[in-house]
Each structure stands twice: as C-alpha cells, then as structure tokens.
Amino acid sequence: MDKKALITELQKDYKKYWGVRLFDEQGFVRKQCTSCRAYFWTVDAERTVCTEAPCTPYSFIGIRRKDWDYYETWKNVERFFVKNGHTSVPRYPVICRWRPDLFFTVASIIDFQRKTPKGVEFFLPQNPLIVPQVCLRFNDLPNIGVTGRxxxxxxxxxxHAIPQGGKGYWKDETVRLDWEVLTNVMGIRPDQIVFKEDAWAGGGAAGYSLEYHVAGLELGNAVFTEFREAGGGLEKMQTPVVDMGAGFDRWVWYLNGTLTSYDSAFGPVLEKMKKHIDYDGETFARYSRISGSLNFEDLLDARKAKADVAASLGLTADELTKKIGGLQAVYTIADHAKALLFALNDGGLPSTVGGGYNLRVVLRRAQALIEEHALPFTLTDVMEWHARSLTRMHPELRVDERIRDIVETEIRKSTDTRTKVRKRVDSLIDSKQKITDEMLVTLYDSEGITPEVIEDEAKKNGLDVNVPADFYARVTEKHMETAPEKKAARFDTSALAQTKQLCYTDVMEHDATVQGVSGEWVVLDQSAFYPEGGGQMYDTGTIGGVRVTDVQKENGIVFHKVEKPETFATGDRVKCRVDHARRTQLTQHHDATHIINGCARRVLGTHAWQHGALKDVTHARIDITHYKPLTDAELHEIERCANDVVSSKKRIRKSVHPTAEAEKNYSFTIYQGGVPWGDLRIVDIDGHDIEACGGTHADTTASVGKIIVTGTERVQDGIVRINFVAGDAADKYEDRCTAVVDELAELLKVQKERVPEEVEKLIVEWKAAQKSLEKSIEERAQQATRNMQFENAGGVRLLVAHVAGDTKQMQKISERLTSDDTLIFLFGEDTTDVPVFAAAGANAARDYHVGKLIKEMFGVMGGKGGGTPVLAQGVMPRMRVMEAMEWLKKRLK
Amino acid sequence: MAEEKAEVNAVRKLTATLGTNLDGIVPAVKKFIREKDEALGRSS
Structure with missing residues (x-):
C-alpha cells in the first residue's frame, strides 16, 4: 500500500490513529491547511495554514534562541530523555554492516532493524532509548549547499520504544515527551508548533505519523509503526515500534537562527573556509529566507528553480551565482567532507563497489569545487577541521595517515581517469566505433570510469553517447548476479526432519539411518559431513562404503550426493566415514582465512573488509575491500603476521550467542563473512579475529601449520584478492615451487638461484626481438610497395598483387598504400593455404564492402574468411591464386 | 615462523614478472623463448 492510500484509509478514523491524550489535555484542534490541504493539529484555533515551508516561510532566521552549540544542544536534549527513563545509546557506524540490503545507515531506526527470512524485525537493546545516529544519504546531492537545509x-x-512487557510506551507518551522537549527544553511557544498527519510505509512495515513543524521547519516525525504488509493489505504487528526521528541539525539551526543549517552545524569549519571566498552577504541573507522553498529532483529542475529564485531577488541566475556561488561551494565542500570523515572512519571506501560509488561521487564533487574556486586548502584539511570541531560529540573521529592516503589516492585516480577517458574516447572516435551500453558498463566496472564522464568527453569531440537511464540499475543487477543456485535435489522435504549436524564435533565416523533417496542424493537422520557453505567446500567420504562426491544443505536438511544411489533405501542403517585428510585441509584453510583477514585489517586498516572467500583443498583466497593494489611489502607483512598468529598458538573459541549479545560483545566486525540471523556462532581467534561463522575450525591456530601468501590480484575497483595456501597444501605448494624452479633452471641452463633474473633477461630479449621483427617488416613493406601499380576500376584505384610474407607483412604493406579511394587485395605465400588480405579506403568503402567481396571470391574459388567493409582476411588454396586475382579484376571492372 | 624456501620466493617474483600463477610459469617462459626465436629467425 502506498503512503497516500494509507493516509486516506486511516483518516476515515483519524482520532483512532492521530488522536493523542496531549491533544485533549492541551485543547488542540484539527485543521486542514488552506495551502497544502494536509490535516494538522494546533492549539491556535485561528491558524489556517500549517507551519511547514512553503505554506509558512522560514521565520526563525536571525533570531538566536539559545546560547547552545551543536554539542550543548545534544547534551540538553539527552539530559531530558535520560531523566525521563531513556537510555542514551552511542551512535552505530554509518556503514551499515548489519543489513545486507543497505550500504549506509540512513535513519536511526535502521540501527534496530534486522533482516530475517520473514522480513524486517525490530529489536531494541534498551527500551526506551535515544540515539544521536549519524546518517548518510546521497539522494539529495543537487540540493546540498543550495537550499540551506x-x-x-x-x-x-x-x-525509540516498544510497548511490551511493562516497558516502553506508545503514541500518548511519545507525543507528550516530544511536546515537552519542544516547549520546555527548546523554549518554543506552544502556538507555533503544528503536528501534521502523515504516514509511512516501507520495508514491509507501515505506520501513521505526526510531523512536528515550527516556523517553516520540520523538526521531527514520530512514526507509529504498527502494521506489517500481508496478503496485499496490512495486518497488525505483534510488537509495534515508536520510530521518532528528528533532524538534529535542524534543531541546532532553529535555536541558533543562522542563515543556513550549515552555519550552525559546521560553524568553526566554515569560518576557516569562508575567509578564502568572495560573496555578497546581503544578497545571501535575502536568498536564505526564500531558500526554504527550494527542493529539486535533478539538475534541470535545479537550473529552473535557481532562475526563479534569482528573479525574485531581482537578479539573473548568472548574477546570483556570481554573488553567492562561492559560498554555496564552500557549504557543499563542508558537507561532503563531513560525510567522508564519518564514512572513512567507519571503514567505508570510495570505489565502484556498492555504496562506495556514492563516496566516490561526493569526494570527486568536493575536489572539483576546491579546484574550480582555487581554494587554498585540501579536502583532508576540511575533514581534519571537522574532526577537531566535533571532538566533544565524536571523539572517535580521526584524519590519520591512512585516511589521507585513501583521499589522495582517490583524487589521483580521478585525475588519471580524466586522462584515460580522453585517450579512450579519442581512440573510439578514431576507430569510428560506436560506444555501446556494454562498453560503458565494462569501462565503469573495470576502470571506474563513470558513463557521465565518457558522455561529457565524447560530446566535446562531437560523438553522441546516450547513457541508458537505468545504467546504474543495470550495473547493480550485474553485480547482484550470483552463480545459479546449486540445487541439492528435487526432494519433497516436507516429510523430512532436519538433519542432526555432527560436523562441529570431532565425530568423523558414525552410524545413521537413511531418511530418503532422490536421484543421486541421500538424506540421513544425522551427518558429520560438512555441507558446502561460507566459501568452504564440502566434505567427501563414504556412506555404506559408497563414495560421497558432494554435500549441500537446504532448509536444515543435509543432502549427500553418492556414486551408487541405487544401493540405498529409506530406513537402511549405514556407516558413514568423512575423509579426514580433506576435512583437515579445509579446516586449515578456513582458520587461515580468518587469520589473514585479521592481519589484513592490522596491516592495511579497518577499512579492509572481507568481500568474499574460498576455502578449497589445494588453495584458498580472500577478497577484501582496499583502495589500491597490495604492495609486495604489504603482502609480506600480512604473511608474517599470519605465521606469527599460528606460531603463538592462539585458542580458537567457538560459542553461540543471541544476535544482540553478539553485536554488543564483539561489534559489527562479526559480519565480515555475511549477516546470518538468529543465534550466531562466533569464532574468536583470541581477539585477533572474531566473526560469525558456520565453518569448521580447529581449537588452536597451531593446527593451521605454515601459511604462504602465493599472490594477489585486483578483482575489481576497490576489491583485492589475496591467494594463499596453508598446512599440507602449503607443503605441497613448496614442492611444486621447487619443481617449477628446477624445470626453468634446466630450460634456461642457469643455476636455480638465477632463474628469476634470467626470466627478466629473457623478457628484455623477447622485446628486442619483437622490435627488430617490426623494423624488418617495415623495411620489407617499404621495398615491396616500390613497384606496385594501381589501376583505375569502377571509380576506385585498385591493387591486386602477390606479395612475399605473412598476414602481418601484408597488413603493413596495405597500411602504406591505403588512401581514401583505394581498394587493395594482397595474396601471400605459403605451400598449401595462401593468406589473403584486403583493405578499402574511406571513400572506396562506401561503394565496396571488402569483407563481402572476399567472401564472394572464396565462394567461387574455395577458401574461407571475411571481414568488415574496410578490412578483411582469409586463406585460400594456393593452386587457384592466379585465377582468383583475375576474377577480382574482372568483378571490379 | 618457519623459514621461507628460496623457491617460494623465486616463484613469487616469477608470478609478478609474468603475470601468471604457479601453473602458468613454465608455459609462459616456453612461449617467450619460442616467440623470441621465431622473431629473430623472421627478421634475419
């Protein structure tokens, strides 16, 4: 149900949903705004319009109501709620690690929502509570710096509160508390406060809400989430939730009455920045009072709105930009720097991966504004100023060496991208290639070049590129594509009980009863076989002496793929044996993955987050988020750290905890391997690495044996892969290394120690030989073209000739001879099949398609090949070359 | 920590130089030798 339909439905019984005790006690009346037609509640019986802009323009600017800064405002509000029985909870990270469907924490209630197979569920660690949740939203970028809010x-x-078990409260208490904050703590006159009726629906839940508006500004929205979507309609939730979210920056703005909310939120930071720009303060003061009505969806919309606002100030859009553009740039830079400060401190990275793209956009946008206005400070300077200014509220914020490196690397990438795009577009223009949607996706995915940049660059060169409207949706879809689900079997599982899993015990041999057989798959009542999951490959072994070749799990039932399924029948008692050596190896690789993950965070920084992993028998790998390729030194350091963890024989503890308890005790880093739901199995390597994990693990790191990092590769922008081997696989890897080096030593006829050096020398020699060959081909082409004669045929200059050399040589000859009006057909030399090469100049290609021509010739003379209108090649029988040359001449005359 | 074998280190250098994994090293070197010889033969 959409919001509008929900409001209409609920307003049939408005008192039931929006009526609260406070309204009766304080004599509120319900009115309909004569401007926006929305219903609202007020103590002012004479009021005809609501107090939301533009129905009521901003009327708080220029009036300082409290001498409180950002931090003091929070402390006063916090004190009030704590006094009234609330727990003040520290903010959650802005990178939303606990919701696989979200990249950023976009609202305070997100902290307390978890995705479950049934949908979104709410749980509060304390009830009731308040939280100063820092949120990131990137859907309003054109408005930032411009609207003031x-x-x-x-x-x-x-x-937030849940009315349950004698704790929490519902709408009467919510509105009473908020009324007291607004009137008693913030000192707002009751008649200035308007409560507007509204509703909210999303993520499978819905509720009615009261928005609080004062002097044109929305100060809060209390949503009473009481319904869940079911069967196309709504049903009441078992545990309704109070979700009051207030834009705290607006509270500070209202109390300080500054021209924009940026001035009250970023105060000391802006003071440093404003010194370096010229702007007309008087024009801006007039502008800020009407900017409350600005809110645009896209750039086209923005241009029009800006022109309208400028006209209302008696200016043109250009004049307005000249007077206040610098100031708006500074506001934008300050906003984006603050977003980056929180995101990078909480482990986010600019990239093309997920929300990393939003961070890339704001970083590049802020940097472009710094360059455009020639500002004498850097983006990291602004981040540093924010960190200092916010230190009382957020002492955790830092702009350390790592964060500086991330920002500087991204700025360098942005500069490189611009150069790369220019070159790439130039080459596409030269080759007359059309830039397809697929090319745009590839360039974006593999090189981080956004389609907008390509579009701009192409336009400058007169090339038309249309970026599909759903470009980013397509890319997202592509990234969401997963391998086809490995279906265990077409079982009717309804009659089967869940398998008792023994794989977390030491049991490797046991008896079991067959519960069912379908196709090649067997289900047992209990099983020690580990089913593939979490990147760890499945166990093998035998059931009743028959080989098990695959093990999968679905809905709590373990399916065993066997070589001779016909030997099993339901009810059979069987003896099961897990391949101990394979399990040990997989366990060593799984333990090593956790160890390396912990080491990567220590060596690279807390932004290094597991993106994927594979634990197979012969090799393992972990993909982590990182902003540049790993250096040899970093890899070596990770390997050293990993082997130190092994040799220090750390305990590996496995324990099961409820979600809330696990998050509280171990933080959100437990979700490195994904976000499971329900009771979480925590694997803790003595604090080195702690993750929620369903894999097999030993009791001590000593069991892992040697860990060798075998290499690294770039998976995609922002993701690097570390390949490694551990335990027995590491020993085998060493043996293979020895064999390879021995073979190369023999091949190159050098001592083993000199092999790497000798291979480098070989590559240098190979390059020199290729260069020498190129030179020789060029010289021969020069010689060959001396005596070649074109003849006029069918309006073009035609050359049909026999030349010495291969296709490469013919191509070189053709390059030297081709001009706009030439058609060239060259026949090479060989004992059996003769290479044929054809080329047409730009004008000749309008009348002749050489690809089709040589295809036609091969049809008559034998041979195969084809090509484009301008280039073609193929091979044909040597015996018919002379005949073919004559055929061509006749065909074209 | 166990001492790293010289061959492991050599392979690490080789994979970086050749842009291949362990299994691809010998075929890559053989290809370079063959192509070098062919290029020298054809340019003479």
Whole structure:
C-alpha cells in the first residue's frame, strides 16, 4: 500500500490513529491547511495554514534562541530523555554492516532493524532509548549547499520504544515527551508548533505519523509503526515500534537562527573556509529566507528553480551565482567532507563497489569545487577541521595517515581517469566505433570510469553517447548476479526432519539411518559431513562404503550426493566415514582465512573488509575491500603476521550467542563473512579475529601449520584478492615451487638461484626481438610497395598483387598504400593455404564492402574468411591464386 | 615462523614478472623463448 492510500484509509478514523491524550489535555484542534490541504493539529484555533515551508516561510532566521552549540544542544536534549527513563545509546557506524540490503545507515531506526527470512524485525537493546545516529544519504546531492537545509551527513535524533512487557510506551507518551522537549527544553511557544498527519510505509512495515513543524521547519516525525504488509493489505504487528526521528541539525539551526543549517552545524569549519571566498552577504541573507522553498529532483529542475529564485531577488541566475556561488561551494565542500570523515572512519571506501560509488561521487564533487574556486586548502584539511570541531560529540573521529592516503589516492585516480577517458574516447572516435551500453558498463566496472564522464568527453569531440537511464540499475543487477543456485535435489522435504549436524564435533565416523533417496542424493537422520557453505567446500567420504562426491544443505536438511544411489533405501542403517585428510585441509584453510583477514585489517586498516572467500583443498583466497593494489611489502607483512598468529598458538573459541549479545560483545566486525540471523556462532581467534561463522575450525591456530601468501590480484575497483595456501597444501605448494624452479633452471641452463633474473633477461630479449621483427617488416613493406601499380576500376584505384610474407607483412604493406579511394587485395605465400588480405579506403568503402567481396571470391574459388567493409582476411588454396586475382579484376571492372 | 624456501620466493617474483600463477610459469617462459626465436629467425 502506498503512503497516500494509507493516509486516506486511516483518516476515515483519524482520532483512532492521530488522536493523542496531549491533544485533549492541551485543547488542540484539527485543521486542514488552506495551502497544502494536509490535516494538522494546533492549539491556535485561528491558524489556517500549517507551519511547514512553503505554506509558512522560514521565520526563525536571525533570531538566536539559545546560547547552545551543536554539542550543548545534544547534551540538553539527552539530559531530558535520560531523566525521563531513556537510555542514551552511542551512535552505530554509518556503514551499515548489519543489513545486507543497505550500504549506509540512513535513519536511526535502521540501527534496530534486522533482516530475517520473514522480513524486517525490530529489536531494541534498551527500551526506551535515544540515539544521536549519524546518517548518510546521497539522494539529495543537487540540493546540498543550495537550499540551506539539505545534508548528505546529518544526525538523526532517534527516540525509540516498544510497548511490551511493562516497558516502553506508545503514541500518548511519545507525543507528550516530544511536546515537552519542544516547549520546555527548546523554549518554543506552544502556538507555533503544528503536528501534521502523515504516514509511512516501507520495508514491509507501515505506520501513521505526526510531523512536528515550527516556523517553516520540520523538526521531527514520530512514526507509529504498527502494521506489517500481508496478503496485499496490512495486518497488525505483534510488537509495534515508536520510530521518532528528528533532524538534529535542524534543531541546532532553529535555536541558533543562522542563515543556513550549515552555519550552525559546521560553524568553526566554515569560518576557516569562508575567509578564502568572495560573496555578497546581503544578497545571501535575502536568498536564505526564500531558500526554504527550494527542493529539486535533478539538475534541470535545479537550473529552473535557481532562475526563479534569482528573479525574485531581482537578479539573473548568472548574477546570483556570481554573488553567492562561492559560498554555496564552500557549504557543499563542508558537507561532503563531513560525510567522508564519518564514512572513512567507519571503514567505508570510495570505489565502484556498492555504496562506495556514492563516496566516490561526493569526494570527486568536493575536489572539483576546491579546484574550480582555487581554494587554498585540501579536502583532508576540511575533514581534519571537522574532526577537531566535533571532538566533544565524536571523539572517535580521526584524519590519520591512512585516511589521507585513501583521499589522495582517490583524487589521483580521478585525475588519471580524466586522462584515460580522453585517450579512450579519442581512440573510439578514431576507430569510428560506436560506444555501446556494454562498453560503458565494462569501462565503469573495470576502470571506474563513470558513463557521465565518457558522455561529457565524447560530446566535446562531437560523438553522441546516450547513457541508458537505468545504467546504474543495470550495473547493480550485474553485480547482484550470483552463480545459479546449486540445487541439492528435487526432494519433497516436507516429510523430512532436519538433519542432526555432527560436523562441529570431532565425530568423523558414525552410524545413521537413511531418511530418503532422490536421484543421486541421500538424506540421513544425522551427518558429520560438512555441507558446502561460507566459501568452504564440502566434505567427501563414504556412506555404506559408497563414495560421497558432494554435500549441500537446504532448509536444515543435509543432502549427500553418492556414486551408487541405487544401493540405498529409506530406513537402511549405514556407516558413514568423512575423509579426514580433506576435512583437515579445509579446516586449515578456513582458520587461515580468518587469520589473514585479521592481519589484513592490522596491516592495511579497518577499512579492509572481507568481500568474499574460498576455502578449497589445494588453495584458498580472500577478497577484501582496499583502495589500491597490495604492495609486495604489504603482502609480506600480512604473511608474517599470519605465521606469527599460528606460531603463538592462539585458542580458537567457538560459542553461540543471541544476535544482540553478539553485536554488543564483539561489534559489527562479526559480519565480515555475511549477516546470518538468529543465534550466531562466533569464532574468536583470541581477539585477533572474531566473526560469525558456520565453518569448521580447529581449537588452536597451531593446527593451521605454515601459511604462504602465493599472490594477489585486483578483482575489481576497490576489491583485492589475496591467494594463499596453508598446512599440507602449503607443503605441497613448496614442492611444486621447487619443481617449477628446477624445470626453468634446466630450460634456461642457469643455476636455480638465477632463474628469476634470467626470466627478466629473457623478457628484455623477447622485446628486442619483437622490435627488430617490426623494423624488418617495415623495411620489407617499404621495398615491396616500390613497384606496385594501381589501376583505375569502377571509380576506385585498385591493387591486386602477390606479395612475399605473412598476414602481418601484408597488413603493413596495405597500411602504406591505403588512401581514401583505394581498394587493395594482397595474396601471400605459403605451400598449401595462401593468406589473403584486403583493405578499402574511406571513400572506396562506401561503394565496396571488402569483407563481402572476399567472401564472394572464396565462394567461387574455395577458401574461407571475411571481414568488415574496410578490412578483411582469409586463406585460400594456393593452386587457384592466379585465377582468383583475375576474377577480382574482372568483378571490379 | 618457519623459514621461507628460496623457491617460494623465486616463484613469487616469477608470478609478478609474468603475470601468471604457479601453473602458468613454465608455459609462459616456453612461449617467450619460442616467440623470441621465431622473431629473430623472421627478421634475419
């Protein structure tokens, strides 16, 4: 159900949903706004319009109501709620690690939502609570810096409660508390506060809400989430939730009455920045009072709105930009720098991966504005100023060496990208190739070049590129594509009980009863076989002496693929044996994966987050988020760290905890391998690495044996892969290394120690030989073309000739001879099949398609090949070459 | 920590130089030798 339909439905009984005790006690009346037609509640019986802009323009600017800065405002609000029985919970990270469907924490309630197979579920660690949740939203970028109130990074003051078990509260108490905050703590006159009726629906839940508006500004929205979507309609939830979210930056703005919310939120930072720009303060003061009505969806919309606002100030859009453009740039830079400060401190990275793209956009946008306005500070300077200014509220924020490196690397990438795009577009223009949607996706995925940049560059060169409207949706879809699900079997599982899993015990041999057989798959009542999962490959072994070749799990039932399924029948008692050596190896690789993950975070920084992993028998790998290729020194350091963890014989503890307890005790880093639901099995390598994990693990790191990092590769922008081997696989890898080096020593006829050096020398010699060959081909082509004669035929200059050399040689000859009006057909030399090469100049290609011509010739003379209108090649029988040359001449005359 | 074998280190250098994995090293070197010889033969 959409929001509008929901409001209409609920307003049939408005008192039931929006009526609260406070309204009766304080004599509120329900009105309909004569401007926007929305229903609202007020103590002012004379009021005809609501107090939301533009129905009521901003009327708080220029009035300082409290002498509180950002931090003091929070402390006063926090004190009030704590006094009224709330627990003040520290903010959650802005990178939303606990919701696989979200990249960023976009609202305070997100902290307390978890995705479950049934949908979104709410749980509060304390009830009731408040949280100053820092949120990131990137859907309003054109408004930021312009409207005075839009931010990409803001604090949502969350007030949350669940009325259950004598704790929490519902709408009467919510509105009473918020009324007291607004009137008693913030000192707002009751008649200035309007409560607007609204509703909210999303993520499978819905509720009615009251928005709080004062002097043109929305100060909060209390959503009473009471329904869940079911069967096309709504049903009541078992545990309704109070979700009051207030834009805290607006509270500070209202109390300080500054021209924009940026001035009250970024105060000391802006002071440093404004010194370096020229702007007309008087024009901006007039502008800021009407900017409350600005809110645009896209750039076209923005241009029009800007022109309208400028006209209302008696200016043209250009004049307005000249007077206040610098100031708006500074506001934008300050906003984006703050978003980056929180995101990078919480482990985010600019990239093309997921939300990393949003971070890339704001970083490049801020940097472009710094360059455009020739500002004498860097983006990291602004981040540093924010960190200092926010230190009382957020002492955890740092701009350390790593964060500087991330930002500087991204700026360098951006510069490189611009150069790369220019070159790439130039080459596409030269080759007359059309830039297809697939090319745009490849360039974006593999090189991080956004389609907008290509479009701009192409336009400058007169090339038309149309970026599909759903480009990013397509890319996302591509990234969401997963391998086809490995279906265990077409079992009717309804009659089967869940398999008792023994793979987390030491049991490797046991008896079991066959529960069912379908195709090649057998289900047992209990099983020690580990089913493939979490990147760890499945166990093998035998059941009743028959080989098990695959093990999968679905809905709690373990399916065993066997070589002779016909030997099993339901009810059979069987003896099961797990291949111990394979299991040990897989376990060593799984333990090593956790160890390397922990080491990567220590060596590279906390942004290094597991993106994927594979633990097979012969090799293993872990993909991690990182902003540049790993150096040899970093790999060596990770390997050293990993082997230190092994030799220090750390305990590996496995324990099961409820989600809330696990998150509280171990933080969100437990979700490195994904976000499971329900009770979490925590694998803790003595604090070195702690993850929720369903894999097999030993009891001590000593069991892992040697770990060798065998190499690294770039998986995609922002993701690097570390390949490694551990335990027995490491020993075998060493043996294979020895064999390879021995073979090369023999091949190159050098001592083993000199093999790497000798291979480098070989490559240098190979390059020199290729260069010498190129030179020789060029010289021969020069010689060959001396005596070649064109003849006029069918409006073009035609050359049909026999030349010495291969296709490469013929191509070189053709390059030297081709001009706009030439058609060239060259026949090479060989004992059996003769290479044929054809080329047409630009004008000749309008009348002749050489690809089709040689295809036609091969049809008559034998041979195979083809090509484009301008280039073609193929091979044909040597015996018919002379005949073919004559055929061509006749065909074209 | 166990001492790293010289051959493992040599392979690490080789994979970086050749842009291949362990299994691809010998075929890659053989290809370079063959192509070098062919190029020298054809340019003479």
């Amino acid at each position: 839009h931010h990409s990074c803001f604090i949502m003051l969350g007030q």
